[in-house]
Amino acid sequence: MSDPSLEGRVQVGRHAPSPALRDVAMHHWVGRWSFPDGESHTTLLLADPCVNVVFERGGPHAGSRVVGVWTKLWRRTLEGDGLVRGMKLRPGAVQALFDRSAHLLRDRITPLTEVVSEDVRTLERAVLEPDDDAEALAALEGWATSRLRAEALADASLAVAIAERVTADASIVRVEQLSEVAGVSIRPLQRLFRAHLGASPKWVIRRNRLQEAAARLERGEATQLSALAVDLGYADHAHFARDFKNAVGESPAAFRARLSSTC
Numbered sequence: 066m067s068d069p070s071l072e073g074r075v076q077v078g079r080h081a082p083s084p085a086l087r088d089v090a091m092h093h094w095v096g097r098w099s100f101p102d103g104e105s106h107t108t109l110l111l112a113d114p115c116v117n118v119v120f121e122r123g124g125p126h127a128g129s130r131v132v133g134v135w136t137k138l139w140r141r142t143l144e145g146d147g148l149v150r151g152m153k154l155r156p157g158a159v160q161a162l163f164d165r166s167a168h169l170l171r172d173r174i175t176p177l178t179e180v181v182s183e184d185v186r187t188l189e190r191a192v193l194e195p196d197d198d199a200e201a202l203a204a205l206e207g208w209a210t211s212r213l214r215a216e217a218l219a220d221a222s223l224a225v226a227i228a229e230r231v232t233a234d235a236s237i238v239r240v241e242q243l244s245e246v247a248g249v250s251i252r253p254l255q256r257l258f259r260a261h262l263g264a265s266p267k268w269v270i271r272r273n274r275l276q277e278a279a280a281r282l283e284r285g286e287a288t289q290l291s292a293l294a295v296d297l298g299y300a301d302h303a304h305f306a307r308d309f310k311n312a313v314g315e316s317p318a319a320f321r322a323r324l325s326s327t328c
Contacts, residue, residue, distance in 0.1 A: 074099055075106065075143065080202055082152075085210045088222065089158045091115065093202045096149045105144035111279055111312060112139050114228060114262050114269050116159045116170060118177070119151040120205070122193040129177035129189050131163070133170030134263040136272075138314050150192055150201055152209060156232075156269070157224030157261040160217045162209060167263030181212075224261035227254070231266075231273050238274065238298025240266045274298060275312050278305070282321045290317050 075098045082090040100106065112135040120129045124147055159167045163180050170180075177185050191204035227247045230237065237243050243266055244251045251266075258266050274297040278287070287293040294305035309317045 075108075078198070080198065083206055083210070085213075086206060088218075088225065089155060089161045089213070090209070091153045091155050093150070093152050093205065095151075095198050095202075097147065098143045099146045100144050102145075105142050107140055107142045109314075110135075110139040110141075111272075111276055112136075113276060114156040114264050114272060116154045116167065116263070117151050118154070118162075118205075118209075119149060120189060120192040121147065121149040123147060129185050129192075131170060131175045131177055131180050133173045133175065134167060136172055136264060136268065138312065148193070150198070150205065152205055155225045156228035157226075157258075158221050159263070160261055161214055161221040162212050164214065164217075166260045168259045169263075171263040220257070221261060224257055227257070228262060228269060231270055235274075235277065235297075237270060240270065243270065271308060272312070275309055278309060278317065279313065279320070282317060283324060287317075287321070290321075293317070 075096070077097075078095045080093040080095070082093060098106075114134050116134060117132040118129070119132055121127055124145060154162070157167075159165065159170065165180055188204070188208050191208075192201050195201045195204075227243065227249070230246060231243060234246070237246065240251060240254070244254050247254065249257065254266055258264060258269065262269060264272075278293060278297055281287040281293060290306070291302040294302045297305065299305040299308075306316050306318075309320070313320055315323070
């Protein structure tokens, strides 16, 4: 969820992965921020079903970590000067890099040292010390490529493909539909999502629809909330409003009004 009031104090960039990682990583990302003493900004994010590998320089969050699928509203307060570089994995790709079930990472920020056996201090220096993003991300790329687990790629690729189908096809609003188009019965589909995405198929479908709702509201495309609810596969506006508030922390109407007041 964007905030037009930051006026350049927060800078975020995305970088495409190399061909070797294209099936595993969505993109690499870099964030920088700078706030005067006494000022801060709390960023809010309606997260998608992705795992992030994150490296941060300076401050109380310095070091490396794995951020699992976040089923709640993500909140992070930025203050002072900071730099963070990371890799966003495709939904379902976590086991291509780590021998860890995705559900064990869900709603957790886990030090990278608890997920991998090797010493990560050299990697942290290689990713965080350079001022040049390309140099830093090349080090991250090399490390990730060396960790690709050939024995896990088949199941991970299946999970990625099914998760991406949910994102690409807005007509999929029920688990039964996804099971049919994926050619996987419901119970195995649920087990696949638990192991590789860390969340249920129902949650992934709902989260994608709510992200679409938030994006349309941000762009000013949803003038009628009841029509938006129908477009997203909800039987009624009340159900949509309840899910949206549970995920975002405010109703669709309040969310739209707040965006209008800051533009």
